[in-house]
Each structure stands twice: as C-alpha cells, then as structure tokens.
Amino acid sequence: MSHTAHIPSHRKPRRSASKVSLRAGVAGGVLSTIALAGAAAPANAAQPVTETIEMPTLTGDLATTAAATVQATKTVAADLQLHAAQDAAASSAAKDAKKAKDDADQKAAEAEAKAKAEAEAKAKADAAARASRSAARTKLSSSSSDGSTSSTTTFKSSSATGSAASIVNFALAQVGKAYVSGATGSSAYDCSGLVQAAYRQVGVDLPRVSQDQSATGTQVSLSNLQPGDILYWGSSGSAYHVAIYVGGGNFVGAQNPSSGVVERSLDWDSPTGAVRVL
Missing domain, CATH: 1.20.5 (Single alpha-helices involved in coiled-coils or other helix-helix interfaces)
Structure with a gap:
C-alpha cells in the first residue's frame, strides 16, 4: 500500500462492537505501513510527506449511549x-x-x-x-283526734247545675266511705278512683290516675273555681293527689286510709291547681 493511500470513512447509524474493533485494526495496520514507508524513504528527500487519515467516526454510538x-x-x-x-x-x-x-x-x-x-x-x-x-x-x-278535721257536713252548692250538680252530689254522697289504694267504688275509692267515678255519672270517661287527670281539660285559676272542677296537688301532668271542688270553698276527696272520703276546706290544704272538664 502506498504511503499516500487514502483510507475512506464509512458512516452508518449504528455499528456493532465487532465492526468497531475491525476498523480499529485496519487503522493500526495503515499507521504501521506509513511508519515503515517513512523509514525506507531517502534521507535527502526534498518533499515532506503529507498524510490525510480519516479515523473511524463513533459519534453515533456515543450519542445513542x-x-x-x-x-x-x-x-x-x-x-x-x-x-x-x-x-x-x-x-x-x-x-x-x-x-x-x-x-x-x-x-x-x-x-x-x-x-x-x-x-x-x-x-x-x-x-x-x-x-x-x-x-x-x-x-x-295526719288527722286530728278531736274530729275537727273529719267533718262530714253535707254541702250542696246552690250554684251547681246540670252535669256539675250531678258530679258534686255524687262526690258528697261518697263521704265517709273507705280509702283503698286502687279502688274505684262503690264501697271504697282512692283519690283518682273517686274523681273518675264522679265524672262517669255524666258520661265523661276520665283517665285513671291523678297524673293524667291533672292534665285533662282546661287549666283554671284557683280564684275562679266552679263546682265540679278537678283540684290537684303537685304539678300538672305529675300530680300526686286529686279531688273534686264542690263549691263554697270546699272539696271532696278520698284522702288516705285513716280518713277515707272526706269533705275539706281549701284552707285545710290548698291545692296547686285545677282543671275544668265540663
């Protein structure tokens, strides 16, 4: 091979490792040939040796990597x-x-x-x-042993008329009968049993217990009572005792086992409130 031989460069998008090694070998051989040719040239050669060598380009593989x-x-x-x-x-x-x-x-x-x-x-x-x-x-x-609180005076209010008179008369007729818890007549009553029995005389069916009776009807002032009104002790809806106002400042109620059904003055034990059903 001449020392002026030109080694062409072949560029392809990708080269395998084996092709890169082959080209490197070729390049090495070319350089060796050039070295030998230079050694064999006459010492007095007037013209310098000009070599143009194009090395294999690996730019594509390096960029990809x-x-x-x-x-x-x-x-x-x-x-x-x-x-x-x-x-x-x-x-x-x-x-x-x-x-x-x-x-x-x-x-x-x-x-x-x-x-x-x-x-x-x-x-x-x-x-x-x-x-x-x-x-x-x-x-x-608690009742007095001298009988001052066990009056059995019968009182018929002249102002009671119609259904109210029937209720008052029935209540007064029960005075002196026994008090028995849970009894509703006719020989014994408890407080709400007496009130319920009195109103049943005029076709009014009241609740059985005092708590419910105290919340039945219309609440009225104690200063505006009428015969037949239901008196209660305690509070409306949770009363513990009830009785019937019979007029003249008196009421009839089944008080307790020791006194039974009695007529009392409002002053004896002032009720908390009253309701009017009729």
Whole structure:
C-alpha cells in the first residue's frame, strides 16, 4: 500500500462492537505501513510527506449511549420524586387520621360526661319530687283526734247545675266511705278512683290516675273555681293527689286510709291547681 493511500470513512447509524474493533485494526495496520514507508524513504528527500487519515467516526454510538443514560437518569429521578410524594401523602394522611380520632374521642368523652351529669341531675330531681310527694301524703294522712278535721257536713252548692250538680252530689254522697289504694267504688275509692267515678255519672270517661287527670281539660285559676272542677296537688301532668271542688270553698276527696272520703276546706290544704272538664 502506498504511503499516500487514502483510507475512506464509512458512516452508518449504528455499528456493532465487532465492526468497531475491525476498523480499529485496519487503522493500526495503515499507521504501521506509513511508519515503515517513512523509514525506507531517502534521507535527502526534498518533499515532506503529507498524510490525510480519516479515523473511524463513533459519534453515533456515543450519542445513542449518552441519550439512553440521560433517559435512565430521568426515569430514576422521576421514580424517586414519586416515592417521595407518596411518602409525604401517607404521612399527612396518618396525621389527619390521628387528629380525627383524637377529636372523636374528645367529643365522645364530653358527650358521656354530659349524659352522666344530666342523669345525675334527673335522679336528684326525681328524688326531690318523691320526697315532696311523701311529705304531702304524710300531711294528708295526719288527722286530728278531736274530729275537727273529719267533718262530714253535707254541702250542696246552690250554684251547681246540670252535669256539675250531678258530679258534686255524687262526690258528697261518697263521704265517709273507705280509702283503698286502687279502688274505684262503690264501697271504697282512692283519690283518682273517686274523681273518675264522679265524672262517669255524666258520661265523661276520665283517665285513671291523678297524673293524667291533672292534665285533662282546661287549666283554671284557683280564684275562679266552679263546682265540679278537678283540684290537684303537685304539678300538672305529675300530680300526686286529686279531688273534686264542690263549691263554697270546699272539696271532696278520698284522702288516705285513716280518713277515707272526706269533705275539706281549701284552707285545710290548698291545692296547686285545677282543671275544668265540663
């Protein structure tokens, strides 16, 4: 091969490793040939040796490798960012869940404490009401041994007419009969049993117990009573005793086992309120 030989360069998009090695070998051989030719040239050669050598170009393979490396780096970075975002989201969700649980526990504890306080207050109110009813019953059951509180005077109100007169007359006719808890006549009554029996004479069917009777009809003032009105002791809807107002400031009621059905003055034991059914 001449020392001025030109080695052509062949560029292709991609080369395999074996082709790159082959070209490197060819290039090495060419350089060796050039070296030998230079050694064999006359020492007095006037013209310098000019060589034009084109080395194999590997730019395509290197660019492809670099691009692949950059893409892999980007993929790894994206994966790391995704994992970091997922970890941050999981941590935030865990904090939110813990806060929600703490808030729920606090609300539950507050609700439990409130319910307990309300239950205790209701228990105290019920106990006070029971004590009040017990004291009232004790007062009703106390009667004078000299007979001053066991009057059996029969009173017929001249102002009672119609159904009211029938109720008053029936109540007065029961004075002197026995008091028996749960009895509704005809030889014995309890307080609400007497009131119910009196109103049944005029076709009015009242509730059985004093609590319900005290909430039946229209509430009226004690200063505006009429014969036949129902008197109650306690509060409307939870009364512990009832009787019938017969006029003239008196009432008839089945008081207690020791006194039975009696007629009393309102001054003897002033009722709490009254209702008018007729």
